[in-house]
Amino acid sequence: MTASIAIRAVLVIPAIAAAILALLPGYRLTSRLNVLASLLTLLAAASLFFLPRPEPGSYLFIDDLNIVFIVLNCFVGFTASVFSMTYIAHELETGKLTPIYLRFYHAMFQTMMFGMNLAFVSNNIGLMWVAVELATLSTVLMVGIYRTPAALEAAWKYFILGSVGIALALFGTILFYMAAQPVVGEGIDAMVWTILVQKVATFDPALLNVAFVFLLLGYGTKVGLAPLHAWLPDAHAEGPTPISAVLSGLLLNVALYALLRFKMLLAANHAAINPGPLMILLGLLSLIFASFMLYRRRDIKRLFAYSSIEHMGIIVFAFGMGGPLANFAGLLHMVMHSLTKSGIFYAVGHVSQIKGTQRIAEIRGLTTTHPWLGWGLVLGVIAIIGLPPLGIFMSEFLVVSSTFARSPLLALPLVLGLLVALGALLLRLTGVAFGEPLGSTAPARASYIPMYAHFLIVLAAGIYLPPPLVSWFQNVAGLLG
Amino acid sequence: MNGLSFDIAHLLAGGLVLISFILLYQDRLYALLNVFALQAVVLALSVAWQAFAQNAPHLYVTALIALILKGIIIPVALHRTIERLGIHREIETVVGIGLTMLVGLGLVALSLLLMMQVNVSADALAREDLAFALCVVLLGLLMMVTRRNAVSQIVGFMSLENGLVLAATGAKGMPLVVEISVAFSVLVAFIVIGVFLFRIRERFDTVDVGALHMSRGDSE
Numbered sequence: 185m186t187a188s189i190a191i192r193a194v195l196v197i198p199a200i201a202a203a204i205l206a207l208l209p210g211y212r213l214t215s216r217l218n219v220l221a222s223l224l225t226l227l228a229a230a231s232l233f234f235l236p237r238p239e240p241g242s243y244l245f246i247d248d249l250n251i252v253f254i255v256l257n258c259f260v261g262f263t264a265s266v267f268s269m270t271y272i273a274h275e276l277e278t279g280k281l282t283p284i285y286l287r288f289y290h291a292m293f294q295t296m297m298f299g300m301n302l303a304f305v306s307n308n309i310g311l312m313w314v315a316v317e318l319a320t321l322s323t324v325l326m327v328g329i330y331r332t333p334a335a336l337e338a339a340w341k342y343f344i345l346g347s348v349g350i351a352l353a354l355f356g357t358i359l360f361y362m363a364a365q366p367v368v369g370e371g372i373d374a375m376v377w378t379i380l381v382q383k384v385a386t387f388d389p390a391l392l393n394v395a396f397v398f399l400l401l402g403y404g405t406k407v408g409l410a411p412l413h414a415w416l417p418d419a420h421a422e423g424p425t426p427i428s429a430v431l432s433g434l435l436l437n438v439a440l441y442a443l444l445r446f447k448m449l450l451a452a453n454h455a456a457i458n459p460g461p462l463m464i465l466l467g468l469l470s471l472i473f474a475s476f477m478l479y480r481r482r483d484i485k486r487l488f489a490y491s492s493i494e495h496m497g498i499i500v501f502a503f504g505m506g507g508p509l510a511n512f513a514g515l516l517h518m519v520m521h522s523l524t525k526s527g528i529f530y531a532v533g534h535v536s537q538i539k540g541t542q543r544i545a546e547i548r549g550l551t552t553t554h555p556w557l558g559w560g561l562v563l564g565v566i567a568i569i570g571l572p573p574l575g576i577f578m579s580e581f582l583v584v585s586s587t588f589a590r591s592p593l594l595a596l597p598l599v600l601g602l603l604v605a606l607g608a609l610l611l612r613l614t615g616v617a618f619g620e621p622l623g624s625t626a627p628a629r630a631s632y633i634p635m636y637a638h639f640l641i642v643l644a645a646g647i648y649l650p651p652p653l654v655s656w657f658q659n660v661a662g663l664l665g
Numbered sequence: 666m667n668g669l670s671f672d673i674a675h676l677l678a679g680g681l682v683l684i685s686f687i688l689l690y691q692d693r694l695y696a697l698l699n700v701f702a703l704q705a706v707v708l709a710l711s712v713a714w715q716a717f718a719q720n721a722p723h724l725y726v727t728a729l730i731a732l733i734l735k736g737i738i739i740p741v742a743l744h745r746t747i748e749r750l751g752i753h754r755e756i757e758t759v760v761g762i763g764l765t766m767l768v769g770l771g772l773v774a775l776s777l778l779l780m781m782q783v784n785v786s787a788d789a790l791a792r793e794d795l796a797f798a799l800c801v802v803l804l805g806l807l808m809m810v811t812r813r814n815a816v817s818q819i820v821g822f823m824s825l826e827n828g829l830v831l832a833a834t835g836a837k838g839m840p841l842v843v844e845i846s847v848a849f850s851v852l853v854a855f856i857v858i859g860v861f862l863f864r865i866r867e868r869f870d871t872v873d874v875g876a877l878h879m880s881r882g883d884s885e
Binding site for chain 1: 779780782783791795798799802806809815818822825826828829832833836837838839840841844845848852855856859
């Protein structure tokens, strides 16, 4: 087997699975098939680490950067499919989801995986745009799957804001092509990333600047950067929880990845603007805004959605700072955040199913009534607010210390945002996890394995990062410039 | 490129910007749809002219899509939606028409200033097409934020998309133009179906924090 087959497998398996799952009825069979397809995709993605790389084609390619994203994507996709088995079983029993929508749900899940993987392996800025659009559309449909007015409203809002983001990103892509065309020549070559990055130094800088602003706003909408984040909390709160988990853990990363690819292009042209300050500004804005907004949340899924905005802010800030250390920290933080946040959503999904509500005020004393879920949530929140010894502590520490070393003034708002968010989440956590139990005490039928697997990885990474992984990340951080 | 073909392309692209302005001050939904259909027809002409001038036959497909889908099918579908929802009299604007027009003028000036800075060595037609396209995109965005009604927001979005198609066809030899215009048509079709099926009347997108609190789950 060669890597080019593995690349295709990462795309073909979800595509075929989507077609099959759209046709098959029955919960037992299809949910297992969904897990199987996700597992196969994960295996194909993991094999990319070991196989020799093919020459980049004009549509698909693989390099050190996108392997990290693909493997993370397929791993969380796999655990989400395992979690979704128990979650969806409960939704079917309570009648929130009918069998016909179940088919639709599974097909859309695999379509989304296909779209996200395609965005990661595409070597063509046009194809990447199409893939991001596909992934977005499939999640829009899943956010609205419950058909309640709130769900439809959330899906509509996500759809309209997402479409504007998509349109702006496309305009930026067209501008990029026009900048490339006089140098590279007409046709497909002027959209191939590996060709662009070699020749970008001679492109017209004025056109590149305008293009990057559009791309930053367009893909930044999908990353959930303030003030373009309005779709994100609704989409997280109203859709099925497995989708909230993949939205936070994966889809935000897809848009971030697209942004990073264009940042690398701009960095190679010295006459163009430095994308760093723009990204630092938007990142800090998101961090500060979201951390203050955390205090007013009444809905537990919304609470963690705002926490995702906060963390995407930190990540974009770190990549905006640039340099080997900050890039390393940003990359590590992205991986840790994806794992932690999706793990938290797995816990929250079961909690809201048991209690029959998402209102924070009506969920109390979880550690007494449901110790596994309650302590899992405690562990997740401790991880996400960046307490030692978990992985996010390490990545946030790296971000803060590298910022202090280079521009101490920027570190002040950064630390402020982190502390404010820490306070808000601890405040909410104590109510939810401890105290007098409130609400249903029905025993949980939950799948703890995906959740604890994520948290264990985060814990392990906080204590010890294996040297091969560190050198891999250092290498990628160097690529990012 | 000879003078005449340049002038015709220029005329059509300028026409699109002009129609974007006409869209801005419509205060009846039916009239809005008619003006939008006109814009789609002008866009189709402009794309067809680019196909002829660049000798790129695949662009005729894009022109045809623009003409049939956006010039005929979508306006008719939206017309029916408006009848069904009984909202043909309403148009709520957030700010006054006069102010909207002034902001629109400012946006056009901004995009022309921005694009004229771009290197002159680039094809002059492509550059000016791009300037016009940016105007149409920004005016479409302006329309989306100044209207509350879901139908007029969709019209704003489609007019924004017309600007994108203009930009894409102006970029010489750009690959995937047809595919992208098809992808966008699918997107627009989804939006129209969404409004039709779920009877969405009002817009929900806002960056207004006050409105966010009204959303489910966060009300006190």
